[in-house]
Each structure stands twice: as structure tokens, then as C-alpha cells.
Amino acid sequence: MSRGVALLEDNAHGLGAMSDGRPLGTFGMLATQSFHETKNVQCGEGGCLVVNSPDLLERAEILREKGTDRSRFFRGQVDKYTWVDEGSSWLLAEPLAALLKIQLEMLDHIQDDRSRTWTTYMEGLGMWAGEQQVELMHIPDNCSQPSHMFYIVMPTLESRSAYINHMKSFGIQPAFHYQPLHSSVAGRKFGRTVGALSVTDRVADCLVRLPLWAGMSESQVERVLSATQEFTT
Numbered sequence: 001m002s003r004g005v006a007l008l009e010d011n012a013h014g015l016g017a018m019s020d021g022r023p024l025g026t027f028g029m030l031a032t033q034s035f036h037e038t039k040n041v042q043c044g045e046g047g048c049l050v051v052n053s054p055d056l057l058e059r060a061e062i063l064r065e066k067g068t069d070r071s072r073f074f075r076g077q078v079d080k081y082t083w084v085d086e087g088s089s090w091l092l093a094e095p096l097a098a099l100l101k102i103q104l105e106m107l108d109h110i111q112d113d114r115s116r117t118w119t120t121y122m123e124g125l126g127m128w129a130g131e132q133q134v135e136l137m138h139i140p141d142n143c144s145q146p147s148h149m150f151y152i153v154m155p156t157l158e159s160r161s162a163y164i165n166h167m168k169s170f171g172i173q174p175a176f177h178y179q180p181l182h183s184s185v186a187g188r189k190f191g192r193t194v195g196a197l198s199v200t201d202r203v204a205d206c207l208v209r210l211p212l213w214a215g216m217s218e219s220q221v222e223r224v225l226s227a228t229q230e231f232t233t
């Protein structure tokens, strides 16, 4: 907490990344981590709460345990457990935790593998992107990125749609992202926006993600690269 404002990090994309040498997920008093099937480390559905403020730890345990102090009971700090606060059943099932544990132990290997694909894309697309007025990702010098995604920003919505169709004709399915929150149905209902968010709108229209997963073979990466290089905007 600084300046009286609590910082909560949504670190769903950030596991393994750093800013000024400090891991993402350690800046906020709380950070959330997603283990959804689309993330670098995953167990289908699930996630965790990173508690960086020790004084919030006990409450977090209680909320997770259906509003009971069962964790205190397991540690022998109380002789029986009972309902003490609001809460729900936010525990991860043991079989899912087992899947997750192995991947967390292999995190460096997973990140290295993804990073190889990411770097191959970056190096392979530099010249094409320059010629086609396509923007590549820019990583500031003081940051490292977690190879969660490799995206490109096409010059227009039309060229993005044409690129996606072009890739589909090669049996490759790039994903476009993300629908801006401020213009979404719920965002208009619950949110507040001051002025136009033209950069957000443009990126939402023009961004497209290339396939990237741990274990992607060199020939699969090569197929994506050569199909992309054949596309003109």
C-alpha cells in the first residue's frame, strides 16, 4: 500500500516475468495467478492468490476454507474448527494440484521452451513486419516477458481479418484479442471511462496472436512463420 491505495495485481499472464529485476506478482499486496488451460502453467481450471501482506494471510485462509478456521485447526492452533467469516469453497482439488505441482517444478523448462518459439517468431518476422507495416511486440529494456503470447498488430481491422483467413487456409488458427472492457456490455453498465480510448480500440481491432505452446515442434513453428511471410497486408 502506498499513497493510501491498495495495489492488486492480475498476474494471469505474468508468471516468470520481471520488471526492474523484480518478479511480477510481488508488487501488489495481493496478486492473482490463473492456472486456466490457456496459461503457461495450468490444471484446466484453477488459480491461486498470492498474499504479499502477511496480515491478510489468515483471512485469506478462512475465505478459502468456506469461512471456517479449519487451517488453524490443522496447525493445532485451535482444538476444533468452526464458521468464523464469509467464504466459499475456493480450494483446488488434490488431483489438479498434483498436475500443477509437476509443471511448477518444471517451470524453467516450460519457460525456456516457450521462449525459444517466441524468439524464433521475433527473429523470423522482423523484415516481413517492417515491409508490411505490422507492429511486433516491444519489450522495454528493464523488463523480461514470460513468453505467454506472441502477438502482432496489423495495420487495420480488414488486414487482420484477411490474415486470419489466410492462416486458416494453411490449417493454422491465430486468435484475435481482446474485446475492450469499456465498450463491452457489462463495462458500459458498471464501468466509467473518461474520454475516448482510441489506442485500446485500435489494438483490439488489429491484434492477433500466433500459436504458441510448450512442446511446439520446430516444424510447426516454421509452418506458422512461412505462412505468415507469404501474407501481404
Ligand SMILES: *Cc1c(COP(=O)(O)O)cnc(C)c1O
Binding pocket: 010, 012, 013, 033, 034, 035, 036, 045, 046, 047
Ligand atoms: C486468464 C485470465 C484471467 C482469468 O483467469 P481464470 O483462471 O479463468 O479466472 C484473468 N485475467 C487475465 C489477464 C487472464 O489472462
